[in-house]
Structure formats: C-alpha cells, structure tokens
Amino acid sequence: MSRQVLTITLNPALDHTISLPSLNVGRVNVALEAAQTPGGKGVNVASCLADWGVPVMASGLLGRDNAGPFVSLFEHKGIADRFLRLPGNTRTNIKLVAQDTLDTTDINLPGVEMADSALPQLIEQLQHLVEDGQIVVLAGSLPPALQQDGYLPLLRELATLGAEVVLDTSGEALAQVLAQHEVLPVMIKPNRHELEDWVGRALPTLADVATEARALNQRGIATVVVSLGGDGALLSTRQDGCWLASPLAITPVSTVGAGDALVAGLVAARHAGQSWPQALKLGTAFAAAKLQRLGPHLPPRAEVKALLEQVQLQAL
Template sequence: MRLVTLTLNPAIDQTVTLDALTPGSVHRARSVWADAGGKGVNVACCLADWGLPVAATGVLGQDNAAPFAQLLAAKGIDDRFVWIPGETRTNLKLLDASTGDTTDINLPGLEFGPSTVEAVRAVLADLTGAGDLAVLAGSLPRSLGPDTYARLTAELRRRGACVVLDASGPALAAALAAGRDRLPDAIKPNRHELEEWAGRPLPALADVLDAARALQRGGIALVCVSLGAEGALFVSSEGALRALPPPTRVASTVGAGDALVAGLVAGLHDRLDLPDLARRALAFAAGKLSRTGANLPGRAEIEALAGEIRVERVS
C-alpha cells in the first residue's frame, strides 16, 4: 500500500508565544519559530516519523519553496510538489502561554489555474492505484471551486485507491454530497466542522454520534470526529467508540488534528480493528502535543501512549 498526501494550500506556520494574549494591547513575544506546513504536509511528516514511506504532493510557490524542500528531505518524504511562480502563504499562530490556546490568522493562498490542477492530477495518477491510500487535506485556494476534493476523490476511487479527507465548509459539503461510490472512505471533522455540515449545534456526545452515524450509514466507511481535550469519536461498521487521551504536557496544539489523521492512516495501513485504530490515532495526537511542529516522539513512546488511552463503546 502506497501512501500519498495532497496539500493544495500549504503554508509556512509562524508561531509566536506570548505570556498572555490581550486584544488591543502591545505584546512582547516570548519566542517565535516557523514551520513549513499545511495539513497534508503535517500528516506526511508524522507518517514518516512513524517509519512509513510516504509521498507528498500539492502546490508550492517557488519563491519560498526551500523550507518545504528541506523539511521533506530531512524526513525522507518523496517530494512530488508542483512549483509555480509566487510565494506560499505565511500563517500566524499566536500561542497564549497562560491558557495554552492558539489564535490562528490564516492568509490567502496562492491562486492558480487549470493547468496547475492538471499537473497535480497527473502526479496523483502516477502515485496511486488499487489498494493505495491518499490523504486530501486542508483548505482550498480561492481560485479553486468547492467541488475540487469531490472530483479528485471520484478519480482516486475509480483507480481503486482509499481516500481519507480532512476538509471543512463547502469543500467538505461538496465531497459528502457525491454519489455513494464517489465518497471518501474516511473523514475527520472536528465538532464545529460537523455542526457546519449538519446545519445545527451538536452540544452533546449523543448529538455528535447521531450525525456521525448518519454519515457512516450514507457510505463513509470510517467517521472520526475530533473533540479536542474530550478525545475523539470513531464510527464504522464495527460500531461506535470514544477514545480518551491520557494527561499530556502540551508544547503546542498546532498540528494535533493532522497527527490524528496520520494515526488513522497508520492504523488503516496496518488494518487494525477499530479499538486499536482509535488508540493509535489518539496516541499520535497526544505524542504530537508534546512537540512543536509536525513531529512525533519515537515509536516506543507512541506505543506506550496508546496503552494509556481508554476506549469505550458508545450507543
């Protein structure tokens, strides 16, 4: 099984740590660092840290592509990005050290036309076939229609690939409105993204479970809903589980959701049953919380974390 991630709207994430974030005030930064990222890039990095061969593709601005090329080379990731003129966006993340909360300021991404999309499609076609696994992750540039992921998912499914989608808003809605044989195999919305799709608040776990079950019955084989500090909900034909993370020292929450997706992919790669897949996904997320950037601790630490994760059946 080959693994590939797609990031159409990557970013250099600049994280600024503040003693406390007070709107309207002047702040002195405690520290600042930058990571080449984007959801698909982060997923690929975590998979590489776990020891799985993975390719990464998408679109980069050639004027500042070097940090991405360096990161992918350092992680041993097969770099299949398409470079175009311009700069990849920089996103600002303000980390409030007093609360651990992160405030994101995401800038618009590169805009590109059909020829660039065709180049990416050609790379995906080269990298994926029957039994392979593709992760489509992150926001879409403004120049692309909300049906972009839906169309790419349909093409990948026709080639026999398994598709994991981590998207939100109109892009997620369009992908979920496709015909049953063109749906992604797995999705990972958070509670807010699931509420957007459902068109209503989902305040209780039972509400989240009902919405996730509706998606699973509609043809999504695996629905994982991330619930932050409350863990995650997993729904498949094997049933419904809630996984609760162990207490974790938090260095940075940036990329924790991407690590969760990477854990899902690693579990699907190893064909784990639902309880063990849930433990691995939560262990990836918990392990990443102790690191800055899209980095996991060693395999032994992840496996130890997985052993601490409580999994319970829900109904």
C-alpha cells in the same frame, strides 16, 4: 501493506507560530518565542507518518519561491517530494499561542495564485502515483482558484484509480463532498465544531455527536472520526460500531497540528492492517504525543508507544 501512503495538500503554508504569555487584543504583545515550520494539513500528516516509519509521498501545489523549508523537511524525513511547483510564494499562516489559556488564534492568508493548468497537471500526476487500494489523504483548505469545484475532481480521479481516500477538510469544501454520493471518501475526520457547522446545529453531548456520525455512515461514509478536544475522539464505522477514545492527561505545548497527528495515527494503523478501533487508539496516541511538540513532529517511537498503552476505548 508496503506501498506508500500519498498525502495531497492543495493549500500548504509556512506556519509562523508565536508563543505569548497571554494574548491582549489591541495592545502590544511581547512574544516568548517564535518558530517557522512547513505546514498544511497534508504536510503535517506526511511528517508524522514518516516519523513513525510509514513510507509516504507528499504532493499538492507549492510556490517555488519559498519552497526551501518544505524541501528541507522532506529530505530530512525521507518523504518523497511530489509537489507541483507554481510561480510565487506559498502562503504564510500566523498562529498566536497564548500560554495562559493554551488557546491558539489563527491568521490564515490566501493561497498562491495558480494557472488553469495546475489542477489538470495534478490529476495527470495521480495516474502515475496511485495504485488500486492505496491510501490517499486529501487534507486542508483550498486555494481560491479551486473553491468552485473543491475536492470533487480529485475524488473522481482517485475513485477511478481505486484509492482508499481519507478526507480531512471543513466548511464549504466538506459540504461539497457530502452533498453528492458519486465519489465519497472512505473516511472523514471533522472536529466537533466542523461537524456542527455542517449539521447546522450545536452538538453539546457525546450522544449528539454519535448520532450525526452514524448518520454520515448511512450516507455512505464508511468511517467517521470526530476529534473532540478535551473529550477525546469518537469513531463510528458501519462494520466496527461506535467507539470513544478518552483523552490522555497531557500538558500541551501547543494544540496546533494535533488533529493532523490523529489522522496520521489512523492512517498508520490502517496501513499496517489494523482494525479501526486499533487505529483510533494509535491516532489518539499520536495526537497526545504531538501536543508536546511544536511543528509537525512526533517524539521518539518509545514515547508514542508508552502513550498508546494508556489509551482507553469505550464502545458506545
């Protein structure tokens, strides 16, 4: 498939990642290092896709006053910049990474203020960007002004255009989509905690997760991928069955963005015409590779391929 993948990020952020020896709440903490990178789930997916050589466009809503880091990233990686510019600043997210536990504490600020005309402009843009059968990734949270209708207006337009939609969101934004059957994405990728939130109960075992993923297949979601952290990732599809990819033995620099890298690997494989089980393997390799990097970047292709050869799949 030669056409470009399109990622859409409605609530991008500048990610300010601060590495600490340990996080001591209520006390002065001395940082080891800090880095600021353009982020937002769709931006991260686009960045990893570009690193792998997949042609990609990035769209969404971006504050024009601090767009410079995003523009630099897109130019450096050859990502086609299709973001709509809004007055003001894109939000900043603060990520505190504790090296002793490898836990990440996120402090996410609300999104940029937006005019009522922003969403109609974005929907109109899709009519010029999207072709039948094109992969479109909708990823991340929603700015306050869009939370009432969530992703549904975009899903309706993308359904009309014949797009294959991958949705990676959580909370109320995910619940809004799953509460209806009119316009469902081809794939969703919750993590275990996000799936538990939607189901309304704990899912402590792999069998519990698989049961709920299969139930989502029956609701009309053709492919469900659940990231399980240290337990790997589970794939459930109506056609290819249910599979588990075991995690690789990686010492992470940071877990920030690993789920986005997983999505990028899944999309890269599908863009290349590979099966869903093959896509799960590549997604797992992308996620493992990303664990060794700060920011939305993959290591050189040879390193990712070496990780890919180590990924083991188990049919469930």
